[in-house]
Amino acid sequence: MTLEPDPVPRLEMRGISKTFPGVKALNDVKLKAWGGEVLALMGENGAGKSTLMKILSGAYQADAGGTLLIDGKPVAITDPIAAKRHGISIIYQELALAPNLTVAENIYLGIEPSRRGQIDRPAMRTGCQAVLNRLGAPFTPDTVVSGMSIAEQQLVEIARALHTNSKILVLDEPTTALSSRETDRLFALVRQLRAEGIALIYISHRMAEVYELADRVSVLRDGSYVGTLTREELSAEALVKMMVGRDLSSFYTKTHDPHGSRGPVLLEVRGITDGGRRVRPCSLRLHQGEVLGIAGLVGSGRTELARLIYGADGKAGGEVILAGNSVAINAPEDALKVGLAYLTEDRKGLGLFLDLSCGTNINLGVIGSDARAGGILDRAAWRRRAARAFESLRIRAASPQVIVGSLSGGNQQKVLLSRWLEIGPKVLILDEPTRGVDIGAKSEIYRIIDELAKRDIGVIVISSELPEIIGVCDRVLVMREGQIAGEVGGPGGAPITQENIMAFGAGMAA
Amino acid sequence: MSDISEDSTAAGPTQPSGGAGLSARQLQVRSIVQALGMLPVLFILAIAFHYLGDERFLTPQNLSIVAQQAAINTVLGAGMTFVILTGGIDLSVGSILAASAMSALIFSLLPGWGMLGIPAALLTGLGFGLINGSLIAFGKLPPFIVTLGSLTAVRGLARLMGNDATIFNPDLPFAFIGNAAITIAPGVRVPVLAVIAIVVILISWYVLRRTVLGIWIYAVGGNPAAARLSGIKVWRILLFVYSVSGMLAGLGGVMSAARLFAANGLQLGQSYELDAIAAVILGGTSFVGGIGSIWGTLIGALIIAVLSNGLTLVGVSDIWQFIVKGLVIIGAVALDRVRLQGSART
Ligand SMILES: Nc1ncnc2c1ncn2[C@@H]1O[C@H](COP(=O)(O)OP(=O)(O)OP(=O)(O)O)[C@@H](O)[C@H]1O
Ligand SMILES: [Mg+2]
Numbered sequence: 001m002t003l004e005p006d007p008v009p010r011l012e013m014r015g016i017s018k019t020f021p022g023v024k025a026l027n028d029v030k031l032k033a034w035g036g037e038v039l040a041l042m043g044e045n046g047a048g049k050s051t052l053m054k055i056l057s058g059a060y061q062a063d064a065g066g067t068l069l070i071d072g073k074p075v076a077i078t079d080p081i082a083a084k085r086h087g088i089s090i091i092y093q094e095l096a097l098a099p100n101l102t103v104a105e106n107i108y109l110g111i112e113p114s115r116r117g118q119i120d121r122p123a124m125r126t127g128c129q130a131v132l133n134r135l136g137a138p139f140t141p142d143t144v145v146s147g148m149s150i151a152e153q154q155l156v157e158i159a160r161a162l163h164t165n166s167k168i169l170v171l172d173e174p175t176t177a178l179s180s181r182e183t184d185r186l187f188a189l190v191r192q193l194r195a196e197g198i199a200l201i202y203i204s205h206r207m208a209e210v211y212e213l214a215d216r217v218s219v220l221r222d223g224s225y226v227g228t229l230t231r232e233e234l235s236a237e238a239l240v241k242m243m244v245g246r247d248l249s250s251f252y253t254k255t256h257d258p259h260g261s262r263g264p265v266l267l268e269v270r271g272i273t274d275g276g277r278r279v280r281p282c283s284l285r286l287h288q289g290e291v292l293g294i295a296g297l298v299g300s301g302r303t304e305l306a307r308l309i310y311g312a313d314g315k316a317g318g319e320v321i322l323a324g325n326s327v328a329i330n331a332p333e334d335a336l337k338v339g340l341a342y343l344t345e346d347r348k349g350l351g352l353f354l355d356l357s358c359g360t361n362i363n364l365g366v367i368g369s370d371a372r373a374g375g376i377l378d379r380a381a382w383r384r385r386a387a388r389a390f391e392s393l394r395i396r397a398a399s400p401q402v403i404v405g406s407l408s409g410g411n412q413q414k415v416l417l418s419r420w421l422e423i424g425p426k427v428l429i430l431d432e433p434t435r436g437v438d439i440g441a442k443s444e445i446y447r448i449i450d451e452l453a454k455r456d457i458g459v460i461v462i463s464s465e466l467p468e469i470i471g472v473c474d475r476v477l478v479m480r481e482g483q484i485a486g487e488v489g490g491p492g493g494a495p496i497t498q499e500n501i502m503a504f505g506a507g508m509a510a
Numbered sequence: 511m512s513d514i515s516e517d518s519t520a521a522g523p524t525q526p527s528g529g530a531g532l533s534a535r536q537l538q539v540r541s542i543v544q545a546l547g548m549l550p551v552l553f554i555l556a557i558a559f560h561y562l563g564d565e566r567f568l569t570p571q572n573l574s575i576v577a578q579q580a581a582i583n584t585v586l587g588a589g590m591t592f593v594i595l596t597g598g599i600d601l602s603v604g605s606i607l608a609a610s611a612m613s614a615l616i617f618s619l620l621p622g623w624g625m626l627g628i629p630a631a632l633l634t635g636l637g638f639g640l641i642n643g644s645l646i647a648f649g650k651l652p653p654f655i656v657t658l659g660s661l662t663a664v665r666g667l668a669r670l671m672g673n674d675a676t677i678f679n680p681d682l683p684f685a686f687i688g689n690a691a692i693t694i695a696p697g698v699r700v701p702v703l704a705v706i707a708i709v710v711i712l713i714s715w716y717v718l719r720r721t722v723l724g725i726w727i728y729a730v731g732g733n734p735a736a737a738r739l740s741g742i743k744v745w746r747i748l749l750f751v752y753s754v755s756g757m758l759a760g761l762g763g764v765m766s767a768a769r770l771f772a773a774n775g776l777q778l779g780q781s782y783e784l785d786a787i788a789a790v791i792l793g794g795t796s797f798v799g800g801i802g803s804i805w806g807t808l809i810g811a812l813i814i815a816v817l818s819n820g821l822t823l824v825g826v827s828d829i830w831q832f833i834v835k836g837l838v839i840i841g842a843v844a845l846d847r848v849r850l851q852g853s854a855r856t
Contacts, residue, residue: 310739312738312739331738332738332739332740332741333741333742333743335741336741337741342739344736344739349733349735349736350733350735350736350739351736351739352733352736353728353729353732353733353736353737353800354732354733355728355732355800355801356725356728356729356732356800360725364725364729364740364742365740365741367722367725368722371721371722374721375721375722375723376720376721376722377720377721377722377724377725419740
């Protein structure tokens with residue numbers, strides 16, 4: 001890819017600042033993007049990436065003094081509709097679909113085609129189907145969004161962006177919920193759009209993706225523009241240094257013993273099922289101090305299996321045995337009582353209380369047991385736990401009193417994870433624990449998982465990121481179509497490799 | 511807004527580098543401003559009525575009347591705040607108040623046991639609240655429908671309790687609740703009704719901000735699905751808030767019975783639920799649940815009382831009072847929205 005073929009960039013942002021009450025999220029930031037290239041935008045959690053893109057899309061207004069040029073001409077983007085008019089589309093980090101509407105209705109929301117004053121449903125359906133075909137989406141225009149997985153919902157967002165003719169397409173951490181197959185498809189699509197001459201801005205915390213896609217990488221740190229690397233200059237060390245401002249010396253390495261001291265079986269699940277809708281009878285065993293991975297394509301039933309074990313959904317059959325005793329789990333509170341906890345993959349919808357403070361979100365699972373007589377809050381414990389979580393996960397917020405909704409995506413994830421760590425469970429199921437978390441914090445989370453295993457806690461990690469599964473897990477179950485299709489790792493098992501996992505996931509082995 | 515308010519000395523450690531959001535101190539200031547956002551409206555109204563009404567509004571006697579008028583609505587509004595914080599609504603408080611006042615009077619007529627009227631009214635309110643709460647928590651029925659049903663049904667029961675007639679008790683043993691005043695400083699007398707209202711507000715504040723239950727109420731209102739996944743027994747919280755609302759309506763029943771020495775199942779408490787809801791909304795509590803404060807409700811109830819009293823004082827007819835009151839409620843909330851726009855989360 002030749003660089004800067006055109007002297008005038010498709011998009012240029014200059015001197016952009018953004019102040020929220022009490023925090024300067026962006027300070028004199030600049031950015032250039034050309035048509036026909038992929039510009040990666042990187043930076044730690046809270047660096048200001050999403051904020052910059054929200055200014056581009058008209059969701060936020062920048063402070064006075066900045067300039068925004070499209071094809072060299074200054075434009076004022078006062079609201080999202082103006083952005084659309086200038087051909088800017090954005091797929092947000094946090095999905096924003098109307099859950100009760102169908103795919104077609106969501107894609108055409110606000111721009112419904114009409115015929116004689118009536119919504120032209122056939123036209124909507126055909127138009128929608130065309131985009132879905134282009135994406136290779138596994139659902140129809142009439143599918144209702146609320147029943148879809150996060151990955152599927154994201155495809156709907158992408159379809160919506162592609163459907164209006166975009167000149168500039170922003171993808172804010174689009175692969176966090178996708179498994180490798182969906183990711184490959186997305187990448188193919190990104191390349192196709194690049195070839196079509198669209199300017200793509202791609203936000204991600206994953207180095208591998210940036211290597212694979214980006215023509216140039218711009219880096220933000222603490223709300224300021226640090227610099228831009230071309231593809232030729234790209235190296236992990238250089239990038240990390242730009243993002244973090246220092247050398248990140250220690251990446252994660254496993255320190256707990258994967259097999260040698262494997263303890264007795266801690267959790268056994270026998271034939272658990274929801275009646276066959278999404279989970280067909282599944283059985284598994286988790287040992288004390290073991291990190292068990294669950295891999296599989298999105299939609300293979302991993303989350304649904306975890307929710308069944310946790311009691312979040314009603315089960316139609318099966319048994320959960322904890323430390324040798326059969327336990328009746330009919331609701332999450334039953335699971336928590338016996339020391340089984342579950343971190344959801346959907347932090348905004350099912351995890352966080354966005355209007356409550358970080359500290360309360362962190363403490364929510366333990367305020368009941370911390371409380372003094374009569375259910376009086378123990379505020380000292382509240383502060384202590386919040387401070388500890390802030391410290392150990394390096395949560396970036398002014399204080400634990402800040403409402404969690406104003407934090408960046410990655411920092412929200414850290415807050416949610418802390419809630420479950422504070423509970424101190426015997427078995428911890430982590431569903432996409434590092435979604436949207438930056439590299440520094442990611443290795444921090446891996447280290448915590450490692451630490452939990454050393455303390456004889458059983459950890460189950462559900463992840464779509466294969467390197468993550470391979471890096472942290474001692475044994476991996478692969479799910480396919482609601483069933484456990486195979487197992488890799490463990491004593492005497494096949495080695496945990498990408499090929500072995502993929503083979504089961506795609507149904508080529510077994 | 512901070513959900514655990516901190517005293518300024520204990521304001522949490524501020525991270526020196528690249529912090530986000532507001533500092534604890536700023537947050538504290540903002541949460542106070544937010545809760546008291548309607549306070550200027552209250553002052554402006556009071557001063558305006560004072561000068562429009564020949565300087566008769568801001569006198570000790572009149573203010574004591576205003577406090578009395580605000581008291582019952584404040585108590586109902588406190589219960590309503592609990593309910594609305596969970597994202598629900600309680601339309602039945604006016605009817606429950608009527609039924610409870612009937613109980614209070616019926617028991618007050620028992621020779622020698624007249625004081626039983628108070629617990630009888632509270633239990634009546636609690637009972638109806640529990641029924642509302644059970645239907646909503648276990649029956650999974652929408653709060654609007656359930657309490658709309660009890661609005662009608664309980665009204666009928668209240669009429670039945672007095673054979674559709676007014677019950678009098680000129681020797682009401684707890685009449686002091688409605689008519690006495692406590693001297694707190696020379697020349698400053700506070701009606702017992704107002705004292706009760708303040709105590710209810712203080713207890714509500716304590717429950718909402720200092721107990722686990724309070725946090726759970728905010729959590730259930732803010733994100734019910736996440737609350738369930740966090741192990742909160744959502745049904746318990748719902749049962750609690752509707753019971754509280756019912757019981758406080760019962761207390762309202764005691765208060766109005768004590769004031770009037772009488773109760774009438776048909777007329778008493780008619781459309782009180784609307785004033786209580788208006789107080790909560792004026793106080794800035796979100797209708798969706800999860801955001802709001804009890805202090806706001808107090809100010810909302812005071813605004814409504816000031817309006818009724820002031821308009822009468824100024825000589826506005828009953829008909830126009832309705833119209834003005836409605837417009838002020840809409841206007842004040844619209845103003846609040848504009849004011850908070852800058853800090854609103856998008
Ligand atoms: N609506 C808001 N109100 C207050 N502060 C905000 C708001 N939105 C963002 N911020 C703050 O602005 C800063 C930048 O946030 P932003 O979401 O842009 O980070 P990011 O680079 O996208 O991080 P991540 O990788 O975690 O998604 C953060 O400190 C965040 O707390
Ligand atoms: Mg972001």
